[in-house]
Amino acid sequence: MAEPTLHLPIATHTLANGLRVVLSEDHATPIVAVNLWYHVGSANEREGRTGFAHLFEHMLFQGSANVGANEHFELVQRAGGTLNGSTWLDRTNYFETVPAHQLELALWLEADRMGRLLPAMTQEKLDTQRDVVKNERRWSVDNQPYGTWWERLPALCFPPTHPFHHSLIGSMDDLSAASLDDVAEFFRTYYTPDNAVLSIVGDFEPAAALAMVERHFGAIPRGAGRPALPPMTLPPRFGEWRRAVVEDEVAAARTFLAFRIPACGTDAWYALAVLAAVLGTGEGARLPRALVREQRLASDAGAFTFDLTKGADLLICDVTARPGVPVATALEALVAQIDRLRAEGVTPAERDRALALLEASWLLQLQSAGQRADKLSQFATYYGDAARLNTELGRYRAVDAAALHAAARDWLGEDNRASLSYVPKPAAQEAA
Amino acid sequence: MSVALRPAPGQVRSYRFPDTDEATLPNGLRVIVARMPRLPIVTVLALVDAGAVDDPEGREGLAALTARALAEGSGALDGAAIADRFEGWGTSFDASVDWDSTVARVTVTPSRLEAAFGLFAEVLRAPAFPAADVARKRDERLDDLTQLLAEPRGLADVRFTGTLFAGARYGRPIGGSARSVPGLDAEMLRAFHRAHYGPRTTTLFFVGDITLDAAVALAERAMGDWASDARASRRAASAAPQARETRRTRIITKADAPQSELRVGHVGIARGHPDYLAIVVMNAILGGLFSSRINLNLRERHAFTYGASSGFDARRAAGPFVVSTAVKSEVTDRAVQEILREIDALRAAPPSAAELSLATEYLAGVFPIRFETTAAVAGALAGATVHGLGADWFRTYRDRVQAVTDAEVHRVAREQLDPSRLLVLAVGDPTAIAAPLQALGHGDFAVLSATDDPSEQP
Numbered sequence: 029m030a031e032p033t034l035h036l037p038i039a040t041h042t043l044a045n046g047l048r049v050v051l052s053e054d055h056a057t058p059i060v061a062v063n064l065w066y067h068v069g070s071a072n073e074r075e076g077r078t079g080f081a082h083l084f085e086h087m088l089f090q091g092s093a094n095v096g097a098n099e100h101f102e103l104v105q106r107a108g109g110t111l112n113g114s115t116w117l118d119r120t121n122y123f124e125t126v127p128a129h130q131l132e133l134a135l136w137l138e139a140d141r142m143g144r145l146l147p148a149m150t151q152e153k154l155d156t157q158r159d160v161v162k163n164e165r166r167w168s169v170d171n172q173p174y175g176t177w178w179e180r181l182p183a184l185c186f187p188p189t190h191p192f193h194h195s196l197i198g199s200m201d202d203l204s205a206a207s208l209d210d211v212a213e214f215f216r217t218y219y220t221p222d223n224a225v226l227s228i229v230g231d232f233e234p235a236a237a238l239a240m241v242e243r244h245f246g247a248i249p250r251g252a253g254r255p256a257l258p259p260m261t262l263p264p265r266f267g268e269w270r271r272a273v274v275e276d277e278v279a280a281a282r283t284f285l286a287f288r289i290p291a292c293g294t295d296a297w298y299a300l301a302v303l304a305a306v307l308g309t310g311e312g313a314r315l316p317r318a319l320v321r322e323q324r325l326a327s328d329a330g331a332f333t334f335d336l337t338k339g340a341d342l343l344i345c346d347v348t349a350r351p352g353v354p355v356a357t358a359l360e361a362l363v364a365q366i367d368r369l370r371a372e373g374v375t376p377a378e379r380d381r382a383l384a385l386l387e388a389s390w391l392l393q394l395q396s397a398g399q400r401a402d403k404l405s406q407f408a409t410y411y412g413d414a415a416r417l418n419t420e421l422g423r424y425r426a427v428d429a430a431a432l433h434a435a436a437r438d439w440l441g442e443d444n445r446a447s448l449s450y451v452p453k454p455a456a457q458e459a460a
Numbered sequence: 461m462s463v464a465l466r467p468a469p470g471q472v473r474s475y476r477f478p479d480t481d482e483a484t485l486p487n488g489l490r491v492i493v494a495r496m497p498r499l500p501i502v503t504v505l506a507l508v509d510a511g512a513v514d515d516p517e518g519r520e521g522l523a524a525l526t527a528r529a530l531a532e533g534s535g536a537l538d539g540a541a542i543a544d545r546f547e548g549w550g551t552s553f554d555a556s557v558d559w560d561s562t563v564a565r566v567t568v569t570p571s572r573l574e575a576a577f578g579l580f581a582e583v584l585r586a587p588a589f590p591a592a593d594v595a596r597k598r599d600e601r602l603d604d605l606t607q608l609l610a611e612p613r614g615l616a617d618v619r620f621t622g623t624l625f626a627g628a629r630y631g632r633p634i635g636g637s638a639r640s641v642p643g644l645d646a647e648m649l650r651a652f653h654r655a656h657y658g659p660r661t662t663t664l665f666f667v668g669d670i671t672l673d674a675a676v677a678l679a680e681r682a683m684g685d686w687a688s689d690a691r692a693s694r695r696a697a698s699a700a701p702q703a704r705e706t707r708r709t710r711i712i713t714k715a716d717a718p719q720s721e722l723r724v725g726h727v728g729i730a731r732g733h734p735d736y737l738a739i740v741v742m743n744a745i746l747g748g749l750f751s752s753r754i755n756l757n758l759r760e761r762h763a764f765t766y767g768a769s770s771g772f773d774a775r776r777a778a779g780p781f782v783v784s785t786a787v788k789s790e791v792t793d794r795a796v797q798e799i800l801r802e803i804d805a806l807r808a809a810p811p812s813a814a815e816l817s818l819a820t821e822y823l824a825g826v827f828p829i830r831f832e833t834t835a836a837v838a839g840a841l842a843g844a845t846v847h848g849l850g851a852d853w854f855r856t857y858r859d860r861v862q863a864v865t866d867a868e869v870h871r872v873a874r875e876q877l878d879p880s881r882l883l884v885l886a887v888g889d890p891t892a893i894a895a896p897l898q899a900l901g902h903g904d905f906a907v908l909s910a911t912d913d914p915s916e917q918p
Contacts, residue, residue, distance in 0.1 A: 056498040058473035059828050094466065098760055102751045106818045107469070108825010125829050132467035159763030159788075166719040167766050167786045171612055231473060240467075279610035280603070310552060311543040321540060324596060327603040350599070351606050381547050388550030392567065395499060395833040 034394070034418045038404065041238060045250045046222025049241055050404045050414040052229045054397065060230030061125040062134040063401035064142075065409045067225075068218035069118040070198075071191035071257055071338070076205060079161065079198010082115040083206055084214050086157040088122065089113070093144035097153060100137055107133055110398075117182075117192050118338055119409060125398045128231040132240050135228075139244035142224070145215055151208055158203055165197050173278040174450050184272050184446050185286050185342055191257050192336065220251025225408040229401040260339030264288070265444035272446075273355070275453045280327065281355035282348045283449040285362055289343050289439050292335045293411060295423075299435035300333060300343050302427045305382035306374055307331035307345060307365070312381060314365050315345060325353050325361050337410045343439070355449045366440050373433030386424055475828045477854040478837055481672040487686055488660035491679045493672040494841060496834055500569045502668035503834035504577055506584055507842045508562040509692040510656030512634040513776070519644060520629065521601060521636015523656075526649045527555040527562050529597045533588035534579075542583060549576045553583055557634060559775045561846045562656075567835060570669050574678065581682035584662075587653060594646040601635050602642070612714060612786070615910060616721035616887040619712050622915030624705070624727060624780055624883055629695075631915040639916065658688030665841050668834040705881040707903025711894055712887040713910055720792040720888030724799050726881040728781030731774035731847045737861055738868040739772055739876055744819035745811050745869065746770050746802065746877075747783055751818060753802045758785055764795045772876075776847070781876070789889055793896035796884055800902075803877050810870035824858040 041049045073080045091097040104111045109126030124134045169175040179195035186193040226245070228237055266288050290296040307314050308331025311321070315329035328348040334341055345366070349358035393399045400417075408414040478494040485491065515522045531546075531553040532539035546553050549572040555564040564584055568576045608614035618633060625631030632640070664683075666675040705726055729739060740748075747754035747770025758768040768785035783803075787795040811819075831837050844853050882902070886893060890907050898905045908914070 054498075057828050057832060058475050059832070098751060098756065102818060105749060105751060105822040105826075108821055108827075108829075110826060110829055127825050127828065128473045129470040132470065136467050156760065156763045160759055160766055163719070163764070163786070163788060164766035166788065171717055171719045171721075171786070173607075173610055277610070279606045310547040312540065312547045317540060320600075321596070324599075327600055327607070348607075350603050377548070381544065384550035385547055388567070388569075391499065391501060391569070392833070392835075395501065397832065 034421065036400065036418055038415045038417065039234060040408065040414055043221065043242065043246055045246065045248055047245050047248075048225045048408055049238065050225060050227040050408055051234050051237060052227070052400060052404060053232065053234060054229060055231050057397070058128040058231050059125055059397055060128050060131045060134070060228060060232050061123065061397035061401040062131070062138060063121060063123040063227040063229070063398070063405045064138055065225045065405035066120045066219055067118070067223050067254065067409050068120055069116050070194065070196040071118045072218065073194070076202060077210060078194045078202040079196070080202070080206055080210060080214060081120060082197055083157060083161050083203060084211065085113045085115045085120055086161060087149070087154065087211055088141055088145065090153045090157065091148040092141040093147045094140050095137060095148070100141070103133065103137060109134065115196065117196060117336060121402065121405065123398060123402060131228070131232055131237065135240050135244050138226070139248065142219060142221065142245065143248040145219065146212055149208060149211055154206070154208055154211060158206060161197070162200060162203055165200070169197060173276060174282050176274070176276070177284060177448060177450070180272065180274065181284055181286060181344070181446075181448050184270055184448055185266075185288065187262070189258060190262070190339070191260060192339070217251065218254065221245060221248050222250045223254050225405045227401040227404040227408070227414070229404065230397045257338070262288070262340050264290070264340075265439070265441070266446060267443055269442055270446040273449045273451060276450045278450050278452050280349050280351040281353065281358060281449065281451050282346065283355055283359045283362065283447060285345045285359070285366070286446045286448070287343045287440050287444050289333070289341050291339060292333065292337045292341045296435070297333075297341060298423045299427045299431045300439060302379065302382050302386065302424055303374075303432050303435050304331040304333050304343055305386055306378050306432065307369070309382065309385050314369065315347065315362065318365050319347055319358070319361050323361060325349060325358055329362070355451050359447060359449060370436045370440055373436070374429050376429045379427070379429045379432055383425060387421055390421060477827075477831065478667070480841065480851065483672060483676050485659065485676070485680060485684055487684065489679060489683055489686065490663040491672070491676050492663060492665050492841060493670060493675045494665070494667045494837055495671065496667060496837060497669045500669050501567060501834050502570055502573050502666060502670050503565065503567040503838045504580060505665040505667070505838040505842055506564045506580075507663045507665065507845055508564070508657055509661040510562050510652070511560040512557055513559055513629055513695045514656060515629065515636070518640060519648065520632045520640040521634075522644055522648055522652050523562065524557040524635040525594070525597060525601060525641070525644050526652045527557045527564070528601070529589055529594050529649055530555050530564065530587045531583050532593035532597065533590045534582050534586050538590070539593050542579065545579055546576065551576060553580060559630070559634065559779070561842070563842060565835070565838070573670070577678050578682050584657065585683065585686050589646045589649045589653070591646040594649055598641055598644055602638060605633070605635070605638060605641070609910070612717065612719070612721040612887050615712060615714070616723050616885065619710070619887070619914065620723035620725070620782065620883070620885045621780055622913060623708070623710055623885060624725070626914050626917050630777070630779065637913070637915070654688070654690065656690050658690030659683065659686045660688075661690045661692050663842070663845055665838045667838040667841070705883070707880060707882060709884045709897055709900070709902045709905045710886070711890055711897060711907045712885065713890055713907060714887050715889055717887070717889045718789060719786050720789055720886045720893055721786050722792065722795060723782055723784055723885045724796065724882055725780055725782035726878060726883060727778050728772040729774055729876060730776060730778045732776070733774070735868070735872050735875075736774065738864050738872045741816070741819050741823065741861065741864045742806070742869045742872050742876070743770055743772055744823060745815050746806050746873075749819065749822060753806065754783060754799060757798050757802060758787070758795055762791070762794070762798065764788060764791045764798075789892040792886055792888060792893040793900055796897065796900060796902070800879065800882070803879060803882070806873040807877055810866040813866065816864075816866050816869060820862050820864055823861045827858055
């Protein structure tokens with residue numbers, strides 16, 4: 029059977045100020061996606077200012093020298109476009125997809141905030157966005173069953189001094205402490221052309237687009253250089269089984285089992301990414317088949333990698349027990365599957381199934397110009413090579429069943445596990 | 461400085477929604493093809509004219525469970541083997557039910573299409589519904605419901621529609637309730653399948669790298685001999701409530717909640733409403749866009765929330781109009797006041813020219829972006845078929861949305877937003893929010909427990 033192959037046109041340029049520009053033409057639809065990755069995330073925050081990178085993402089929509097507060101959203105939507113931004117542990121991205129004839133507007137908006145943000149900053153805007161983010165925290169973390177797992181699991185898996193240890197969305201206290209000086213310092217340090225990748229995908233002429241990029245971004249000065257992150261080197265494995273149990277207002281127990289694995293993008297990582305699909309992607313994967321279909325202990329089971337490219341990554345299995353099933357039973361059943369995988373390995377058919385699902389998922393994502401632009405920015409930021417997008421699937425395909433068995437033996441052992449379990453609060457159980 | 465000047469738009473480039481071709485097999489099965497040859501992908505979507513409104517009284521969730529259990533066995537294959545086959549082709553069989561229809565989907569590369577469609581057709585035509593697997597799927601639905609009701613957003617949504625449409629089908633979840641689901645069994649699924657799934661009630665959409673001839677050949681081979689007495693039913697009208705709405709305030713108790721999940725709204729419109737597009741534009745201005753009045757007010761001006769939005773869920777019969785947000789507990793009453801104020805304001809005067817053009821330009825411009833993927837185009841074509849919108853709906857959409865005037869927006873705001881009927885519902889901590897909300901004096905007031913289910917009362 030013919031394997032899907034990628035031949036996306038990908039051209040890269042670097043401006044004199046260090047901004048890397050990635051262009052990929054596609055004239056099928058009259059739209060264009062603009063995507064900016066800044067190589068800064070919550071890992072770059074200083075002590076007492078957790079949540080700052082994400083709070084700053086909000087501030088970047090509050091206007092710049094020539095753009096009013098909320099006008100960035102309004103102008104893109106008025107142009108018939110979609111937009112947003114997101115923050116992760118080691119990067120922040122901003123993106124819009126617009127009708128092709130509005131490309132220059134999108135570039136100008138991104139350039140105005142990269143080049144001229146600070147004149148528009150006010151205490152009032154900071155206070156408002158701080159409250160908006162506190163509401164976001166209540167909404168997605170505090171008032172959400174299992175909502176704290178995003179911060180509890182990294183805290184369990186990375187030591188306190190490690191840049192990935194602390195909360196991405198931040199604590200209420202730290203958010204309260206953020207000042208306008210913090211905004212200015214963070215902006216000058218990280219939001220510089222030499223710390224960014226700009227990708228443009230869609231219906232445009234490369235020469236004209238490059239001229240626009242030069243016109244709007246060319247005069248923005250280079251930054252002073254990104255401060256080094258604290259050391260991220262860790263022992264390759266946890267060295268023990270770490271356990272944490274949390275009582276929460278949940279209707280059923282859920283357990284997360286994490287393994288420390290090599291950083292995303294390293295040769296060893298690809299086998300673990302395929303292993304995660306063998307375990308958790310699709311109904312036929314090991315965990316859903318065994319725990320949901322056969323044993324009927326769980327209502328849901330999956331596995332995935334966190335995709336961290338610095339220091340170490342995590343492979344995480346998550347199982348939601350059926351209401352009434354004790355968390356210990358769910359965790360035992362999960363561990364039994366992991367141990368079996370380590371003992372018996374993976375069949376070639378399982379490996380092929382996982383590969384087929386991975387490939388299809390890539391192809392489907394890449395239908396969207398915005399997703400293609402995001403991947404190009406990601407590959408340029410993390411690997412310095414946007415064109416790796418075309419060959420990336422080959423790295424997954426190179427993983428055979430023997431490599432999967434070896435990866436399971438090497439990385440999923442008892443000395444390398446961290447379990448975070450949520451159990452219903454006793455009071456909540458009585459009331460139910 | 462020239463770099464600071466806002467650039468003018470370039471030359472507009474033309475866009476055309478994918479053309480469709482159509483054929484009907486001798487047994488009545490319709491086949492519709494939209495060519496999108498850019499990538500080697502084909503989405504197959506089967507639209508069956510059977511929705512949650514076709515659930516018999518007391519058996520709510522039957523249509524949904526039938527769809528969820530389709531791939532649990534057929535011919536010589538059991539459910540696990542079917543999942544393995546589809547996943548080996550890099551896809552899955554995905555079936556779900558909405559109020560008015562059942563949709564089954566599969567997306568594959570052209571080289572895998574023939575094999576995948578063969579199994580897709582078999583699963584759709586001849587599901588085995590093994591009793592043990594139906595029972596498992598039924599338990600999974602009950603587990604999902606338990607999880608949904610433990611989650612503030614899910615609880616607010618379920619209780620809001622339960623209160624609004626009490627006693628009617630729309631008041632109970634599509635997938636059924638803890639009262640109706642335990643009674644469902646494999647024999648009921650078989651009967652529902654016999655009554656509703658057949659060549660005359662099904663439309664097949666092929667979207668992507670495929671021609672009409674190829675699609676018809678596939679459909680003939682796998683479904684040309686499909687015979688069934690299934691007939692489309694039209695029960696939608698009975699799904700909407702009969703009782704007259706009044707102003708009401710309800711609190712659903714969630715002790716110690718740091719935030720209140722708020723829902724404010726009333727019964728809205730059916731999809732076939734002649735003012736549908738003007739109402740979409742009006743809603744965009746009210747709460748449909750990031751730059752809408754409600755979001756800018758609650759999020760950017762008052763910082764009460766992370767986000768607030770409004771929407772009309774238009775079905776074959778009148779679905780809900782609802783404003784949704786989550787606000788810090790202490791400001792729950794003030795947030796409600798601001799929502800009511802924005803509804804009054806949009807009724808009081810036409811929108812500004814800038815507001816109107818933001819909404820219409822956005823809705824018209826975003827069109828090609830919404831339809832980048834084969835799955836999105838297939839879904840849109842299916843929706844147009846469910847509601848009988850006609851083949852030119854997508855072709856003329858942009859012109860028609862841009863033709864909506866401020867006077868029309870004003871008129872539909874007065875006609876479709878009705879303060880005298882608004883239900884205000886908050887999932888939150890009564891010790892923090894009950895007294896202030898009651899003080900607003902917004903109609904009949906009650907504090908309920910999380911387990912009180914208003915949908916069962918007429």
